[in-house]
Amino acid sequence: MNFILTSVLALALAGQAGAAAPSDTPADYPHSLPLSVSGTGGVVAFRLPQSVYLRAATPDLRDLRLFDKDGNKLAFALQRPPAQARTSRSEMPARIFPVTGARGDAQGDDAGGLDIRTGSDGRLLSVTRAARAGEAPGKAELSSLVLDIGQTDAAVNALRFRLPAGTASYHAQVWLEVSDDLKRWEPIGAAALDWLVNSDTQTLANDRIEFEARRFRYARLSWREGAPLLFAGISAESISQTDIAPHAERLVLQAAPGKVGQDLVYQGAVAIPVEKIGLQFSEPNVVLPSVLGRYHELPGRQLGQPSTLSFEPLVRATFYQITQAGRTRSSGDMAVAPLHNAQWVLRPLNGAGGKPALRLVWSPSSVVFLANGKPPYTLAFGRADAAAAAVELEQVAPGFSQGELQTLEQAQAGPLASRQPDSAAPAVAAGAARAAQLRLAALWAVLLLGVGVLGFFAWRLIKQMNDQDKAP
Template sequence: MKRFALMLLVLPLSATAASVRDDYAQQWPMQLSSADAGAYRVVVSDAVYRAAQSPTLADVAPLNAQGEALPATLLGADAPLALPPQRVSLPVFPLPSRSSGPAGDLRLIAQRDASGAVTRIETQLADAAASTPTQSGGWLLDVSALKTGLQALWLNWQGQPPMQAELRLEGSEDLHTWFVLDPRVSVVELDNGRQRLSQRRIALTAGARYLRLTPVAGAVPALQDVQAEIARVPTPTAWQSVLLEGKAQAPGFEFVSPGRYPVGQVDVVSSGNTAVEWIVQSRDSPEAPWVQRAGPWLVYQVGGAQRSPPKALQVSTRDRYWRLLPSAGRAVGTPRLQLGYQPEVVVFLAQGAPPYALAAGSGRAKRADAPLQPMIAALSQARGAQWQPAPATLAATPQPLAGEAALKPAAVPINWKSLLLWALLIVGAAVVAGFAISLLRGRQPPDGA
């Protein structure tokens, strides 16, 4: 009895000790672009598409160091890759020091080139002879070379001395008329020996061809450099392709895709000059019926350089099996089928200890997509429209996990409840039958019958 109780205790422990990695064939370690971003996105590589078995890519999931599945969702190619803002150094022109008394009239004499960029600047104070310079007069920034995308300024002080000051930010289009962008901008550089507090970024809600920073309160050290933070517009993922070798199979040519690619366009590659109208069909298994995906459309090639463009599919598909049927014209030799696709991205939340990895290939595991898109929309609204989860990259070489064993479907669990009910029904029926037989045997015919 004690041995049986011990087995009951060991079974749950062994079940919980099994890692989710045991359900996957292999995994690719991920390199994070930022250690504390929290949310990341990784592009699905060609190797991952080849390892996946699920027609919905449900057997692709990010895991942490403990082998636990992370909250994740699969996004299409219309969700562009995250790009960090770009920083560009700006031309900075120091303005003359100001006196501690009433501010004089500052006149700027600037020399500009044909594009409007400032090449030389002269400054004059109307009361320069009567004032004693005691404070920096500020800086003039030339941002005329930046057309769009300026969203912040980064100030770099010489030596990064401790300081706390306020600056006035103004803008101008012609160096004559100035308007206030922010009356009091706080900048901080403090250090207590163990921690450092730094506020060097000035967010911009509006722009101008020229900017002017003027000290308002606090001592300001010498400015070494000013960088413009420019938002880079994300671009959709570029098209990639896989070329399939086929075999003649009446009434056309058949091909097998090596992976679960989200095929969005097709093309036919032939040798020499050709002009054939093709119909493209696909299916997910050899037993399934063929489904027409494109055509008939004319595929031509003349002289090697002039050829027809790829044919876009109305609906993308991950089907494994493809077929080409000639509708008009005659194919010379066996053509090759080129499948075009845009790689998708997996967005996930970092939970648990790193390193993180992307696992793929399973006959029994299924990723449950987390509702991350509303979260991304909320964070984009709070942090700016250009915000995206930080990018992560996959290692070139995968790490083996369960291998081919993970590709086998999970064994159907025994429904003990149903078996018990059927057993009770059978036993009950047997008991009723036994009672009936005993009653029939117990009835004796009357005397004289």
């Protein structure tokens, strides 16, 4: 019995040892791109072109591999394009209205006794203050400035000052207030303004007052320290950020007859993460309410029954192209959640749309890798049974900021290389499958033999026990 169990265990171990690990070399992938780098950067990026998405065999790009010249695999990470924004700075010249009076008259929550005239659009026309009792005519001095920056929707975050001609050095501490109606003034705070000329006639200037960005139309400037000065110019600065759309790839697919009714079928690629979708019409005027989806083949409910075709709707929209008064308006591209489809099905709802082309739009990912090993490198892809090989970005570019990742050197790709599958590979695979089946059959035979032997010994033991019970 011990001999039988030992034999079973040995066969099992032999079966495990016989199942060799699958090969994973550049020759095992039907498509490849040679990549070259300058050699000056340790971490390099490569934005995946359309050719990779059209030939990759998996939706998550797990069939991508990166090899060096000697065929050694390199670690890499897949990075989605990050969100980017462009910062722009604009200046709006303010109209300046000087106000005379005693120091500190202008500060407060109201108009400070000023006579303010505005136009129907809010434009500031004049700002004056009547002379006070006991004040000699013509002796009033500059006490504050009222500014009108105009009607704008931009948020202002700073004021920039320019000295009048003939003034080189100046120092003051000013108090800034803002208002939208010239009645209630909100204090921003105090700030210092400085212009200093050194011995080399170089001017060191602190000519800006910065504050938290806010929207207002009017500002009031008064002095807490230094002599009041009528500046040659004051500008309001505004900073705005505009989102930058990442690089987008576009693919136009032509229609073919579908399998049901007036359905149209478009052959895409399973690896493309579709983010926008649209139709291109050849007719000048067409409105096409439709549903985009995909087919699913369902097996018969009972043995022998044929399979049925099911339609899964994914996107419902009305696509159109209309020419009116010499101008063409169209539905454009519609944003969708990232979708992966090897085949798209268009089902018209009114049956009158011709055969429009299908336009797919997506943002390609980048391969980020450490340029070690021997260049040139090879990006291989197109093997459906490949296991995922990409690693986390921190394992390739640890400590890199988003700004550094966006400025990485871009590897340069050579021509696409495609090859036919190795004709000997199916025979080798079939031979391996037959060998595995034979090993499995032998293992089951030994197991059944062992069970039979155990049953025989159990029968003998029971028979001996019965014979002993019958003996006198």
